[in-house]
Amino acid sequence: MRTSWGSATDSGRVRSLNEDAVLAYPPVFLVADGMGGHKAGDVASRLVVEEFTRLAGRDAVTADDVHDCFGRAARRLREELEGITAGTTVAGVAVARHDDGGSYWLVFNIGDSRVYRLVGEALEQISVDHSVVQELLDRGAISPDQARQHPERHVITRALGTDTEPEPDYWMIPAGATDRVLICSDGLTAELDDATIAALLGGDPDPQEAAAHLVATAVGAGGKDNVSAIVVDVATTARAFGTAPDEDTAETWDSKLEDTTRPRTVRPQRPVEPGQPGGAR
């Protein structure tokens, strides 16, 4: 599956340092939002990008490949930031192949950076935040509007950190011929509502222009945090399904993917390191 993409990042209008880091190199696309201040947060997010860069240039990856990157990044974090409390979010997609021969997005997440998909004009959030506010939303204790104003809206409940084993969540979703994926840090979603994100994401056919426009608009709206966005398009699915991507075959794809149109959770085949609680949910 071929992809075309664009990315943009900005330190915003308040912070002097950009602790976000982005990787946009097929088959992997991710945003990492580092926490911990100078020489910590930016190191943490950069380490993640370095470890995932090992996957760059492959045709496709597996959940195990991605999980290994998380493990290596966590080890390096512990070694290189020993004694410092630091961490980073990691959210992204990687091109994966399934036994059915189709191409899929392997979506992964730790923290509150996000992965969205634009379907027609509708914006779907694929990743689920690891945050206090998300837990309150899940319990029905607050409304989405209240979540945006909640005093603890920046508090995350999971990160790739120096003191815990990584516990990313994974989902597999079929890659559609007209897919457009957005990966972004919370500096974008804190400034722009879903309708604005959907309009900007769908408003420009060039993924680089769309990413740049999203980030510039979030900075213009306040830019209280670092802001990052990656926009990924499926260039063609001809190779994925062995058929030409024309009007006649679109229906065939739909029927082929009928039972897999909803995101589904996957687990890496190997468990996380023994002695640690949890793993992929």
Ligand code: MN
């Ligand atoms: Mn942030």
